[in-house]
Amino acid sequence: MDSFSEDRPVPIIDPGLCDGCGLCVLACPSHALALEHGKAVVARPNACQYDGYCEMICPVQAISRPFLIITIPQE
Numbered sequence: 001m002d003s004f005s006e007d008r009p010v011p012i013i014d015p016g017l018c019d020g021c022g023l024c025v026l027a028c029p030s031h032a033l034a035l036e037h038g039k040a041v042v043a044r045p046n047a048c049q050y051d052g053y054c055e056m057i058c059p060v061q062a063i064s065r066p067f068l069i070i071t072i073p074q075e
């Protein structure tokens with residue numbers, strides 16, 4: 001389960017929790033998600049805008065979004 005596509009983060013979907021309801025697929029405005037074999041997947045990671053609608057709508061909390069910690073060098 002990749003959490004990053006190239007240099008862009010994408011949501012992590014836990015297939016053990018996903019029940020395949022499809023709500024996240026319907027909620028994603030950029031159509032980045034799809035159902036495959038009854039589970040949600042990030043089928044088009046480069047389309048993902050990382051807006052979090054999928055994470056918010058999932059009724060079983062199967063989706064989470066990783067984040068990067070960026071450190072800014074001190075001058």
Ligand code: SF4
Pocket residue numbers: 013017018019020021022023024025039040057058059060061062063
């Ligand atoms: S909303 Fe959650 S349970 Fe439903 S298909 Fe998406 S990840 Fe799976």
